[in-house]
Amino acid sequence: MPDAPRISDSEWEVMKALWDHEPMTAVEVLARLPYDQWKQKTVNTFLVRLETKGVIASKRVGRANVYRTLYTEKECRRFEGSQFLSKVFRGQVAPMMLHFIENEELSESDIDKLKKLLDDRGSSNG
Amino acid sequence: MPDAPRISDSEWEVMKALWDHEPMTAVEVLARLPYDQWKQKTVNTFLVRLETKGVIASKRVGRANVYRTLYTEKECRRFEGSQFLSKVFRGQVAPMMLHFIENEELSESDIDKLKKLLDDRGSSNG
DNA sequence: GACAATTGATTACAATTGTAGTCTATTCCG
DNA sequence: CGGAATAGACTACAATTGTAATCAATTGTC
Numbered sequence: 001m002p003d004a005p006r007i008s009d010s011e012w013e014v015m016k017a018l019w020d021h022e023p024m025t026a027v028e029v030l031a032r033l034p035y036d037q038w039k040q041k042t043v044n045t046f047l048v049r050l051e052t053k054g055v056i057a058s059k060r061v062g063r064a065n066v067y068r069t070l071y072t073e074k075e076c077r078r079f080e081g082s083q084f085l086s087k088v089f090r091g092q093v094a095p096m097m098l099h100f101i102e103n104e105e106l107s108e109s110d111i112d113k114l115k116k117l118l119d120d121r122g123s124s125n126g
Numbered sequence: 127m128p129d130a131p132r133i134s135d136s137e138w139e140v141m142k143a144l145w146d147h148e149p150m151t152a153v154e155v156l157a158r159l160p161y162d163q164w165k166q167k168t169v170n171t172f173l174v175r176l177e178t179k180g181v182i183a184s185k186r187v188g189r190a191n192v193y194r195t196l197y198t199e200k201e202c203r204r205f206e207g208s209q210f211l212s213k214v215f216r217g218q219v220a221p222m223m224l225h226f227i228e229n230e231e232l233s234e235s236d237i238d239k240l241k242k243l244l245d246d247r248g249s250s251n252g
Numbered sequence: 253g254a255c256a257a258t259t260g261a262t263t264a265c266a267a268t269t270g271t272a273g274t275c276t277a278t279t280c281c282g
Numbered sequence: 283c284g285g286a287a288t289a290g291a292c293t294a295c296a297a298t299t300g301t302a303a304t305c306a307a308t309t310g311t312c
Contacts, residue, residue: 008269012213026289041272044290049269063278063289078229080214085230087138088206094236097226100219101243103204104211110220111244117227118237118244134299152259167302170260175299189259189308 004071004079005053013037014046015069015076018056023068025061130197130205131179139163140172141195141202144182149194151187 007015017032018024024032030043047067050056058065089096106114133141143158144150150158156169173193176182184191215222232240 006268009213010270016216038270039272040289042270045270045272048291060290065290077214077225080210081225081229084206084210084214085226087135088203088210090142093226093230093232094239097223097236097240098243099203099207100211100223101240101247103207104219106219106244106247110223111247113220114223114227115241115244117224118232118241121227121232121237132298136300164300165302166259167304168300171300171302174261186260191260 004076005055007050007053007055007076007080010038011046011050011055014043014050015055016073018067018069019073023059023066025064025066027064029067130202131181133176133179133181133202133206136164137172137176137181140169140176141181142199144193144195145199149185149192151190151192153190155193 013033014029017029021028021032026044026047027040029047030038030040033043047056047058047065051058051067055071056067056069058067060066085091085093085096089099139159140155143155147154147158152170152173153166155173156164156166159169173182173184173191177184177193181197182193182195184193186192211217211219211222215225
């Protein structure tokens with residue numbers, strides 16, 4: 001898969017709604033967004049732009065367009081994640097992880113899960 | 127400290143250069159940026175914008191402006207980090223950490239360091 | 253002291269983003 | 283069938299961002 005194009009902050013909100021319940025019409029997408037976040041026309045604009053960018057596709061069904069994503073959330077996270085890493089943490093993974101461990105809320109079970117993952121990771125590669 | 131204002135991608139590059147060697151003049155900032163990244167005037171524009179945003183300050187020394195930051199890199203990382211977390215990972219820390227563990231390069235010693243941190247974190251809070 | 257070089261200040265300008273409104277075609281209701 | 287509601291298409295418009303160029307003041311240099 002080619003790199004996902006740049007997706008703006010607001011476009012991300014629309015994408016998340018779509019990923020959760022695609023395919024959807026523009027009206028359904030609005031309904032899935034946090035109450036009163038945007039007007040219908042605004043959502044429409046974002047859908048059009050996302051399609052232009054090649055991130056989603058639409059099919060006419062009756063008199064409505066039904067949208068679906070062309071990239072998974074995982075793919076977009078990969079792209080956005082590596083951008084963030086290099087921009088904010090100069091590409092240094094460990095300091096970034098450290099930052100989040102220090103600055104964000106982690107439950108006991110989150111911590112356990114992560115430790116297990118690090119164990120696996122530690123033994124299976126150099 | 128109040129929240130740092132929004133800092134764009136290119137502005138971040140300038141900030142990183144400044145954090146590494148402040149205070150600096152515009153000419154010095156350019157010299158510190160990756161070779162041939164921008165023209166001098168472009169760097170000047172970013173410095174002016176950053177000052178307008180209240181992220182850096184300048185003092186006239188001779189006929190040059192000398193710039194210094196008003197926020198630490200840590201502070202800006204906190205702001206940018208929580209934005210990223212909520213935008214891309216819907217505010218869920220553990221899935222984000224997992225993502226980076228799976229998708230980015232971590233050395234043995236990185237992994238050890240992180241495990242130790244998680245140990246501390248696990249015992250010192252609920 | 254006149255001219256060149258250096259710096260900051262001001263201006264420029266297109267692309268992207270946020271946030272819709274208007275215009276038009278279709279379709280449902282009575 | 284005629285008007286109202288609805289969905290998409292097209293248009294709008296200011297703020298931010300990337301990328302500088304021009305204008306003007308200052309300062310060395312000969």
